[in-house]
Amino acid sequence: MAEIVLDKVTKRYPDGALAVQDVDVEIADGEFIILVGPSGCGKSTTLNMIAGLEDISSGELRIGGERVNERAPKDRDIAMVFQSYALYPHMTVKENMAFPLRLAKVDDATVEKKVAEAADILDLGQHLDRKPANLSGGQRQRVAMGRAIVRSPKAFLMDEPLSNLDAKLRVQMRTSVSRLQRQLGTTMVYVTHDQTEAMTLGDRVVVMRGGLVQQIGAPQFLYDHPTNLFVAGFIGSPSMNFVPATLENGSLRSGLGDVTLSDRIRNLLESADAPREVIAGIRPEHFEDARLIDDASRSRGATFTSSVEVLESMGSDKYAYFSISGEQATSAELAELAADVGTSDVPGDGISLVTRISATSTAKVGEPAEIWFDADKVQLFDPATGKNLTYSGD
Amino acid sequence: MAGVGGAETTARKVRWGVLNAVVVIYALFPVLWIASLSFKSAATLTDGNFVPREWTLDNYANIFATTEFVRALLNSIGIALIATTIAVVFGTMAAYAIARLDFPGKKLLVGVSLLIAMFPQVSLVSPLFEIERSLGLFDTWPGLILPYITFALPLAIYTLSAFFREIPWELEKAAKMDGATPGQAFRRVIAPLAAPGVFTTAILVFIFCWNDFLFAISLTSTERSRTVPVALSFFTGSSQFEDPTGSIAAAAVVITIPIILFVLFFQRRIVAGLTSGAVKG
Numbered sequence: 001m002a003e004i005v006l007d008k009v010t011k012r013y014p015d016g017a018l019a020v021q022d023v024d025v026e027i028a029d030g031e032f033i034i035l036v037g038p039s040g041c042g043k044s045t046t047l048n049m050i051a052g053l054e055d056i057s058s059g060e061l062r063i064g065g066e067r068v069n070e071r072a073p074k075d076r077d078i079a080m081v082f083q084s085y086a087l088y089p090h091m092t093v094k095e096n097m098a099f100p101l102r103l104a105k106v107d108d109a110t111v112e113k114k115v116a117e118a119a120d121i122l123d124l125g126q127h128l129d130r131k132p133a134n135l136s137g138g139q140r141q142r143v144a145m146g147r148a149i150v151r152s153p154k155a156f157l158m159d160e161p162l163s164n165l166d167a168k169l170r171v172q173m174r175t176s177v178s179r180l181q182r183q184l185g186t187t188m189v190y191v192t193h194d195q196t197e198a199m200t201l202g203d204r205v206v207v208m209r210g211g212l213v214q215q216i217g218a219p220q221f222l223y224d225h226p227t228n229l230f231v232a233g234f235i236g237s238p239s240m241n242f243v244p245a246t247l248e249n250g251s252l253r254s255g256l257g258d259v260t261l262s263d264r265i266r267n268l269l270e271s272a273d274a275p276r277e278v279i280a281g282i283r284p285e286h287f288e289d290a291r292l293i294d295d296a297s298r299s300r301g302a303t304f305t306s307s308v309e310v311l312e313s314m315g316s317d318k319y320a321y322f323s324i325s326g327e328q329a330t331s332a333e334l335a336e337l338a339a340d341v342g343t344s345d346v347p348g349d350g351i352s353l354v355t356r357i358s359a360t361s362t363a364k365v366g367e368p369a370e371i372w373f374d375a376d377k378v379q380l381f382d383p384a385t386g387k388n389l390t391y392s393g394d
Numbered sequence: 395m396a397g398v399g400g401a402e403t404t405a406r407k408v409r410w411g412v413l414n415a416v417v418v419i420y421a422l423f424p425v426l427w428i429a430s431l432s433f434k435s436a437a438t439l440t441d442g443n444f445v446p447r448e449w450t451l452d453n454y455a456n457i458f459a460t461t462e463f464v465r466a467l468l469n470s471i472g473i474a475l476i477a478t479t480i481a482v483v484f485g486t487m488a489a490y491a492i493a494r495l496d497f498p499g500k501k502l503l504v505g506v507s508l509l510i511a512m513f514p515q516v517s518l519v520s521p522l523f524e525i526e527r528s529l530g531l532f533d534t535w536p537g538l539i540l541p542y543i544t545f546a547l548p549l550a551i552y553t554l555s556a557f558f559r560e561i562p563w564e565l566e567k568a569a570k571m572d573g574a575t576p577g578q579a580f581r582r583v584i585a586p587l588a589a590p591g592v593f594t595t596a597i598l599v600f601i602f603c604w605n606d607f608l609f610a611i612s613l614t615s616t617e618r619s620r621t622v623p624v625a626l627s628f629f630t631g632s633s634q635f636e637d638p639t640g641s642i643a644a645a646a647v648v649i650t651i652p653i654i655l656f657v658l659f660f661q662r663r664i665v666a667g668l669t670s671g672a673v674k675g
């Protein structure tokens with residue numbers, strides 16, 4: 001077990017592509033850290049540099065206090081699980097898991113014992129003599145994990161280990177990965193492009209975009225205090241609603257009506273030197289059916305009335321979808337997020353809103369509903385830089 | 395609809411069956427004819443019967459009685475095996491490098507080897523004759539092994555690099571992460587997976603060397619290094635009035651046997667889809 005420190009780590013591929021730029025992360029011993037971001041943002045490259053499969057162009061990588069930039073993967077004592085599992089097809093499950101131990105010249109009795117232990121933890125006991133070709137996707141995934149855990153390495157690296165599983169199995173495996181990591185207490189660096197995995201698994205999450213680290217923090221912290229539009233839009237499902245807005249004498253004018261901003265937000269805006277035109281971000285749960293709001297709360301926010309386009313009842317609460325008139329918020333970061341989700345070319349008039357309202361709401365599809373939102377929970381962003389003008393994290 | 399479908403498949407099966415039979419007969423007929431000739435006695439050799447009237451093993455006894463044939467058989471086996479081994483070993487290394495690495499001049503290397511493989515061999519015969527004579531390689535084993543390797547190596551590199559490209563890169567990375575040196579990763583992970591490709595290549599290269607007539611007749615002059623295809627053309631029979639056809643037929647049958655054995659032996663090692671299950675589901 002060991003801490004892993006990335007100090008201004010940069011990767012430039014031989015073809016000139018700058019894949020990762022000045023990444024600074026300190027991963028504590030035993031920590032479960034997630035690298036998350038859209039595809040192509042440099043997650044795998046970062047992981048491969050930690051693994052030693054890619055050279056580090058500049059910067060320093062330290063594992064357990066020692067510089068390891070120049071060390072071969074086998075001398076770093078870390079194990080990796082690949083997205084494709086990369087099982088050796090000519091070996092049985094048992095041989096696959098025993099392979100790292102055999103290379104380390106561990107004696108037969110210990111190999112047997114360790115493989116049996118790992119098989120036990122991963123519930124692979126009855127498959128030990130089968131070849132990978134005869135296993136299901138979930139079983140292959142577990143063999144790949146087994147191969148990583150048998151030799152008790154200093155750290156585990158996982159590159160989208162669950163992305164080839166179907167949705168149900170993925171959720172199941174997610175909890176077992178989490179349990180496994182707590183059980184073993186080994187440092188784990190886990191790469192995913194799925195924000196749900198990032199939110200549910202990690203002690204801390206590193207959000208990356210275009211080779212740059214956007215923000216590092218605990219999942220809840222990132223959710224509550226995103227530093228910029230990108231993190232705000234990436235973290236959370238359904239994602240934050242973005243509405244263009246104008247600041248005028250401490251009040252906010254947008255397609256959702258005019259609201260007077262709280263003193264807290266006004267102070268933050270003042271110190272951030274906010275422009276007049278901003279993007280307002282509101283999480284779905286900060287909306288509510290106005291009829292269910294008491295007067296005290298009502299005065300804290302504003303209401304708008306619009307016709308319900310779609311209503312999804314989740315049992316515990318309801319998702320109501322609206323489309324309000326006005327221009328959609330535009331910024332480079334939002335465009336990139338939309339491209340990653342694949343919605344950039346979905347035509348849409350006006351601004352679509354997702355709201356999460358109480359299950360007791362009587363709103364009906366196709367009928368107008370009065371919706372309230374909490375003005376103190378609104379986050380305001382600079383459209384030019386994407387910076388969160390209301391960031392109050394530190 | 396099921397009935398129609400069934401009739402259709404039956405008709406299709408018949409069509410394919412007939413077509414296959416035609417191809418097989420077309421390909422095997424000359425072989426069977428040669429085999430038939432080899433079992434005929436000198437008197438019935440030209441009677442035109444497909445099935446010999448008088449079966450005899452005289453032809454076989456005759457060819458094995460002469461050092462001319464036995465020596466040529468040994469030359470053929472030795473030269474083909476050595477050339478195959480060398481071509482496959484170097485071809486494996488080169489193909490691995492081509493499939494895995496990006497190095498300057500890679501395209502050129504592949505291009506040049508393709509050029510060599512396509513080069514008309516006949517135009518090399520006279521220069522090689524002169525060169526080997528002055529180097530003392532004429533009429534020796536190395537004198538044949540070297541040109542065979544020249545032409546077999548590009549073939550080996552081509553076939554093998556196609557196989558190496560099929561092996562997922564990540565297996566090698568996984569081996570490295572599991573603590574393997576590059577050498578160990580190659581020996582314990584890549585080599586076993588490349589085995590079918592290596593055996594396929596070995597078969598192709600062996601057949602190429604075994605069948606060669608052009609180089610063998612131009613670069614040899616005595617029994618010392620003459621291979622079977624050449625020795626066959628020198629068969630005369632025991633007197634100049636005796637027709638050597640029976641002996642030639644027997645020898646032709648004998649030299650197809652090693653090829654058949656070689657293919658059967660390696661074919662069992664060519665397990666299709668050996669890499670399945672390595673990646674994804």
Ligand SMILES: Nc1ncnc2c1ncn2[C@@H]1O[C@H](COP(=O)(O)OP(=O)(O)O)[C@@H](O)[C@H]1O
Nearest residue numbers: 013015017019038039040041042043044045046
């Ligand atoms: N071997 C390579 N050579 C050149 N560019 C590469 C190579 N591998 C990845 N890249 C580029 O580096 C960037 C980051 O890639 P990667 O780390 O694989 O992203 P992610 O894992 O986040 O999807 C991408 O723009 C990709 O095109």
Ligand SMILES: [Mg+2]
Nearest residue numbers: 040043044045
């Ligand atoms: Mg990746």
